[in-house]
Amino acid sequence: MHSYQVGVLGATGAVGQKFIRLLENHPWFTVKVLGASKRSAGKKYKQAAHWIEKTEQPSAAANLEVKACDPAKFAGVDFVFSGLDSSVAGEIEKSFAEAGIPVISNAKNYRMHDQVPLLVPEVNPDHADIIKNQSFDANGNGWIVTNPNCVSVPLSMSLKPLSDAFGIQSLVVTSMQSVSGAGYPGVSSMDIVANVVPYIGGEEPKVQTEATKVLGSLSDNSIAFNDFDIQATAVRVPTIEGHLLSVSVKLKNAPTSIEEAEQAFTDWENPIADLNLPSSPANPVRLYKEDRYPQPRLHADREGGMQTAVGRLRKGTVMDLGYVTMAHNTIRGAAGGAILNAELLAEKGYIN
Numbered sequence: 504m505h506s507y508q509v510g511v512l513g514a515t516g517a518v519g520q521k522f523i524r525l526l527e528n529h530p531w532f533t534v535k536v537l538g539a540s541k542r543s544a545g546k547k548y549k550q551a552a553h554w555i556e557k558t559e560q561p562s563a564a565a566n567l568e569v570k571a572c573d574p575a576k577f578a579g580v581d582f583v584f585s586g587l588d589s590s591v592a593g594e595i596e597k598s599f600a601e602a603g604i605p606v607i608s609n610a611k612n613y614r615m616h617d618q619v620p621l622l623v624p625e626v627n628p629d630h631a632d633i634i635k636n637q638s639f640d641a642n643g644n645g646w647i648v649t650n651p652n653c654v655s656v657p658l659s660m661s662l663k664p665l666s667d668a669f670g671i672q673s674l675v676v677t678s679m680q681s682v683s684g685a686g687y688p689g690v691s692s693m694d695i696v697a698n699v700v701p702y703i704g705g706e707e708p709k710v711q712t713e714a715t716k717v718l719g720s721l722s723d724n725s726i727a728f729n730d731f732d733i734q735a736t737a738v739r740v741p742t743i744e745g746h747l748l749s750v751s752v753k754l755k756n757a758p759t760s761i762e763e764a765e766q767a768f769t770d771w772e773n774p775i776a777d778l779n780l781p782s783s784p785a786n787p788v789r790l791y792k793e794d795r796y797p798q799p800r801l802h803a804d805r806e807g808g809m810q811t812a813v814g815r816l817r818k819g820t821v822m823d824l825g826y827v828t829m830a831h832n833t834i835r836g837a838a839g840g841a842i843l844n845a846e847l848l849a850e851k852g853y854i855n
């Protein structure tokens with residue numbers, strides 16, 4: 504039986520609020536300390552957070568006093584989740600790891616660090632083992648684990664069955680990203696209402712690299728990146744939740760029929776299914792055969808927002824296959840993914 508006291512860094516932000524909501528009735532994790540900027544510190548959470556979730560703010564969190572993100576203020580927690588702004592996440596997360604407090608982060612800062620796992624439990628659960636290499640805390644108690652960017656999550660999850668069956672040579676991806684990805688208040692309404700913005704600052708380099716680490720292999724206690732190339736275009740669209748990606752992929756050993764490609768998805772087995780983790784979706788990668796599916800508004804919430812949808816799987820004319828994939832960006836692509844990471848790490852015995 505697992506039972507842990509947790510802190511949330513960046514608890515007042517869009518991702519932080521998702522943590523608070525998803526952890527409200529979590530069977531293993533109890534939220535004890537909330538952290539945010541000096542602007543929020545000293546206030547009750549209900550005053551500091553501009554609540555944007557559809558559900559009622561959990562009363563346990565509402566009455567907690569928000570703390571500054573100083574490890575000394577988090578004494579007694581077993582680990583922290585981080586939904587910190589990336590401009591401050593680097594220093595703050597490091598200070599927690601150095602103080603012996605494990606950090607399970609959403610922020611981009613340590614994703615490509617060679618000692619830090621970039622974890623998607625259904626894709627690369629073995630990568631968790633590189634935690635042992637980390638030198639943040641000489642006693643080995645403090646470490647950092649990250650989840651990928653909210654585009655790289657569905658990209659990696661949808662590529663995994665194809666990678667196992669055929670090997671990935673290269674791919675081109677265009678991500679249609681919902682407005683919640685930009686946090687709150689996010690993109691100006693004058694920019695996004697009845698419009699599409701064909702640029703998201705800093706997004707494409709992350710999408711072009713992260714999946715090659717996630718789909719890399721663990722050898723000699725380090726990650727050898729997968730060798731495929733990714734060309735990405737990141738676009739902001741006027742949806743609220745759920746990032747939809749159009750993917751065209753060239754494979755190392757292309758399937759001879761579309762049925763064989765479909766079978767790669769339907770035959771693929773979730774390597775952590777038998778752990779029965781609380782946030783684990785029963786079917787992590789769902790293949791839709793209906794031409795009009797998946798759609799963000801209809802399908803982003805499936806399986807508690809933790810399922811990655813795949814659809815429009817078809818033979819390509821320039822590349823071997825084309826498909827679309829979609830996942831809930833602030834659940835599967837952020838807070839929910841981090842919670843699943845924590846569950847896996849607890850089950851593997853990394854959290855004491």
Ligand SMILES: NC(=O)C1=CN([C@@H]2O[C@H](COP(=O)(O)OP(=O)(O)OC[C@H]3O[C@@H](n4cnc5c(N)ncnc54)[C@H](OP(=O)(O)O)[C@@H]3O)[C@@H](O)[C@H]2O)C=CC1
Nearest residue numbers: 513515516517518539540543586587588589610684686837
């Ligand atoms: N939104 C998404 O879909 C995804 C976001 N992420 C990442 O998650 C992180 C949070 O994103 P999001 O929630 O959208 O961002 P928000 O801007 O909504 O929230 C940022 C959080 O960081 C806190 N913060 C800001 N400055 C400081 C500081 N100097 N010291 C301590 N805390 C500070 C804020 O506190 P305060 O309220 O006091 O200002 C707030 O809690 C980012 O790194 C983002 O890139 C990752 C994947 C997806």
Ligand SMILES: N[C@@H](CC(=O)OP(=O)(O)O)C(=O)O
Nearest residue numbers: 609611652653680684685709
């Ligand atoms: N940039 C993403 C959200 C995000 O914050 O990504 P990252 O965690 O890689 O910085 C979006 O706008 O949808």
